[in-house]
Amino acid sequence: MSPVTPNDLNNTLRAHHPAALRLLSPLGLRSALPFGIPQQAAEASGCVRKATIGQITTGEGEPLGIPSLARHFPTLDPRDSLLYVPQYGMARLRTRWADHIRAPMSAPMSAPMSNPVVTTGITHAISICGELFTAADRPLIVPLPYWDNYDTIVTMRTEAPIRTFDFFDGPPAPKGERQPRFNVAGLRAILRTLTGPATLLLNFPANPTGYAPLADEVEGDDGIVAAILAHPHPLAVICDDAYEGLFFGDGMYGRSVFGALSAAADPERHLICKVDGATKELVFFGGRVGFLTFSADGAAGEALAEKAAALIRSTVSNGCAPSQAAVLDALDSPTLAQEQQQVMDVLQHRYTALKSSLDAYDLRYYPFNAGCFCLLPLAEGMDAEHLRHRLIREQSVGVIQVPQVNALRVAFCSIEAEDIPDLVQRIARILRP
Numbered sequence: 001m002s003p004v005t006p007n008d009l010n011n012t013l014r015a016h017h018p019a020a021l022r023l024l025s026p027l028g029l030r031s032a033l034p035f036g037i038p039q040q041a042a043e044a045s046g047c048v049r050k051a052t053i054g055q056i057t058t059g060e061g062e063p064l065g066i067p068s069l070a071r072h073f074p075t076l077d078p079r080d081s082l083l084y085v086p087q088y089g090m091a092r093l094r095t096r097w098a099d100h101i102r103a104p105m106s107a108p109m110s111a112p113m114s115n116p117v118v119t120t121g122i123t124h125a126i127s128i129c130g131e132l133f134t135a136a137d138r139p140l141i142v143p144l145p146y147w148d149n150y151d152t153i154v155t156m157r158t159e160a161p162i163r164t165f166d167f168f169d170g171p172p173a174p175k176g177e178r179q180p181r182f183n184v185a186g187l188r189a190i191l192r193t194l195t196g197p198a199t200l201l202l203n204f205p206a207n208p209t210g211y212a213p214l215a216d217e218v219e220g221d222d223g224i225v226a227a228i229l230a231h232p233h234p235l236a237v238i239c240d241d242a243y244e245g246l247f248f249g250d251g252m253y254g255r256s257v258f259g260a261l262s263a264a265a266d267p268e269r270h271l272i273c274k275v276d277g278a279t280k281e282l283v284f285f286g287g288r289v290g291f292l293t294f295s296a297d298g299a300a301g302e303a304l305a306e307k308a309a310a311l312i313r314s315t316v317s318n319g320c321a322p323s324q325a326a327v328l329d330a331l332d333s334p335t336l337a338q339e340q341q342q343v344m345d346v347l348q349h350r351y352t353a354l355k356s357s358l359d360a361y362d363l364r365y366y367p368f369n370a371g372c373f374c375l376l377p378l379a380e381g382m383d384a385e386h387l388r389h390r391l392i393r394e395q396s397v398g399v400i401q402v403p404q405v406n407a408l409r410v411a412f413c414s415i416e417a418e419d420i421p422d423l424v425q426r427i428a429r430i431l432r433p
């Protein structure tokens with residue numbers, strides 16, 4: 001096996017996905033897996049005596065597990081729980097997650113799609129995209145407000161400036177009046193200002209707004225998909241689908257925009273990246289199992305997956321085996337859908353309780369229909385950080401300040417439905433004294 005060089009991968013992309021090549025940062029251009037120990041070990045996998053990789057095993061490759069530790073994974077094959085997984089992640093899990101993405105609610109069968117690369121949580125998948133595509137002269141475009149960790153994940157590491165447009169097309173209106181919608185005009189306007197390679201990040205259901213677009217905000221000539229596909233310059237689009245599936249409102253598009261975008265993206269101009277994972281979809285926050293999937297199949301998809309795997313090799317080497325094995329097992333469970341529905345029912349109940357309590361106390365809120373949060377705008381002159389402290393001190397309520405739009409974020413996903421009226425009453429004492 002001869003080593004694949006960064007140039008080989010870049011030439012593959014030049015031939016099969018020119019947009020991806022034009023979008024790569026200097027680090028992205030340099031990324032390739034070296035012909036190192038895992039590759040040499042894989043080549044020798046059929047040998048009688050395998051003296052390659054530094055794992056402590058029997059001659060047959062069974063881990064010499066320490067019982068005090070191994071006993072915590074009684075239902076997993078010790079080879080799956082105690083040994084290294086490949087840089088790309090467990091092979092069976094990658095295929096299984098691809099099926100999960102292809103399921104009717106997510107990506108149409110016609111959309112080109114790489115085999116997902118398993119990452120150490122969704123944050124890690126975003127970080128890899130940041131490293132592959134952003135740089136000081138390659139901005140990240142996000143709707144405002146946005147999850148503030150994007151600053152840390154992307155800008156702190158790659159120096160890419162974050163450029164924003166307003167998430168909503170107006171302020172929250174009193175009940176009964178037209179409520180703001182996703183600001184497609186703002187998206188079009190900011191895209192018009194770009195002339196070189198850039199990255200757009202869309203997070204639906206969104207943190208911190210708790211909003212996912214309605215069908216007519218995504219589809220049609222005036223929708224999000226058309227706005228992106230019309231962009232004439234190289235654009236990477238990251239679909240941050242961390243909260244995929246948590247849809248509560250009416251008239252919603254109700255699935256990731258990755259499918260529609262990747263089905264129609266022009267490989268001369270656009271590369272669509274999907275980041276998602278077990279964190280919220282399988283309520284496995286501590287497991288750190290995320291995925292990164294590109295809108296490219298065949299050789300281009302493999303080249304991009306290798307670039308991602310090279311960044312994994314250069315940071316954490318490879319992911320967490322027992323977590324990946326547990327997620328694979330859960331995906332194959334015949335009762336999974338029913339168990340997920342039970343969680344959804346709990347969240348739907350909390351969502352409904354929160355909406356009616358906010359209305360009952362006449363508190364203003366941005367439209368929210370999905371995910372885990374709602375966002376309460378503050379009147380002019382009210383300071384989010386000051387009010388957050390007062391809520392802790394005077395009402396024993398913890399919320400998160402969102403200074404980007406002077407608002408407070410309430411995570412209804414962690415409050416029992418019966419406690420929500422009390423939560424809102426306490427908030428109202430401070431916001432509407």
Ligand SMILES: Cc1ncc(COP(=O)(O)O)c(C=O)c1O
Binds near residue numbers: 121123289
């Ligand atoms: C919008 C968004 N994306 C990504 C993540 C990160 O997920 P993970 O915990 O898997 O890194 C979060 C977590 O809060 C999030 O809110």
